[in-house]
Amino acid sequence: MLDTAIVALRRGEPVLLAGRDHAVVALAAEFVDADNLTRLRALADRPLRMVLTRRRAVALGLARRDIGPGALPGASQGALSGAVSLALAPELSAAVIRNLADPATSLGVEPPGLGPEPEIAEGGELAAVALAKLAALLPAALVMPLMPAEAALARRRTDFAVVDSEEVLTRRAATARLHRVAEARVPLAEAEDARLVAFRPGDGGSEHLAILIGTPDPGGAVLVRLHSECFTGDLLASLRCDCGDQLRGAIAAIAAAGGGALLYLAQEGRGIGLVNKLRAYQLQDAGFDTVDANEQLGFDADERVYLPAAEMLRQLGFPAIRLLTNNPDKVAALERYGIRVVERVPHVYPANGHNERYLRTKATRSGHLL
Helix, strand or coil: CHHHHHHHHHCCCCEEEECCCCEEEEEEHHHCCHHHHHHHHCCCCCCCEEEEEHHHHHHCCCCCCCCCCCCCCCCCCCCCCCEEEEECCCCCCHHHHHHHHCHHHHCCCCCCCCCCCCEECCHHHHHHHHHHHHCCCCCEEEEEECCHHHHHHHHCCCCCEEEEHHHHHCHHHHCCCEEEEEEEECCCCCCCCEEEEEEEECCCCCCEEEEEEECCCCCCCEEEEEEECCHHHHHCCCCCCCHHHHHHHHHHHHHHCCEEEEEEECCHHHHCCHHHHHHHHHHHHCCCCHHHHHHHHCCCCCCCCCHHHHHHHHHHCCCEEEEECCCHHHHHHHHHCCCEEEEEECCCCCCCCCCHHHHHHHHHHCCCCC
16 A cells, blocks of 8 residues: 555656544645646645645744744754644646745745744644655645545545555654575675675665674674765765765775675665765755755755664674774664674775865764764
8 A cells, every 4th residue: 555655646647645543634745746736636625725834844944943833743943853734825827836836946946925833733734744755855845635425435535545554654664674585795996805785674664784704703893884875976976965975985994804794785876876876966056054955945954764774684693793884873873773883993085176065064963973
């Protein structure tokens, strides 16, 4: 059901998200056009609502950074977590609605007046944004809230994918249920004695890989690198980041140490996906730094999770490690999930003329130890 809903959302089709006390029909905001906008408005005689992450709403000037409309209960001062829901005027066009979701089209454009203050998004509205993230789309959705009788009718329609809101909101827990599914010897340029082990999440999502190098001793503190996939840096040798240097350098360092593991994690662009990373690059070229670009898109500065990495290390038999990283958040995350980090091993590479600002932002705003 969830995978069907993700595919439908990525195709620009409406999805019915339902729970015990709510139901909404949602459409990915970046796919809104005149036809599906009319289709959604025909479901009920009430205003459509736009659901945005609180970060995106703040970037648009539609919500405040401090505690107020759109803040989650119990959130700290300045918290930007959660999502907000805004009523849309009937006359708003599809193009204007898309602009609310996509900063690449709305930079310098005054957002439309949207009436009352935004409300906290809950239930199906919150799940709609979470579903957009799972689909690697911009985290914004157009929704039509349904009454119980309307929801019952919508469930019987064959042109809507239907998914339980709770299944969407708990998806990340399922990603930690990993199964070791394949293993093969793969000699590498920097480490000829290497094996690849594939781990598949219990939710059927993208596989994570462990590159086992040499003969690591499970009884000691194994040298480990957590590396999130980076198509542009790892494969194309992009100079905008240091990912390619870090990947190849880590493999060489682990081989020189006599053994260890590199976990290659399926979370491109700090967890926002390749297409959204390219959108962030476009914003960076317009003057935003890495953190602000992600937040303009409506994402957290870093959407990655390390529970799957901890589970991979457990299954590999590595409860204590020496971690190749400059990022203290990785150390804290692994220890939170039960992996003992005996030592943080610095993993720094010089700037190349194109990534100075990127590295400076890592150090000054993301706390990396460079």
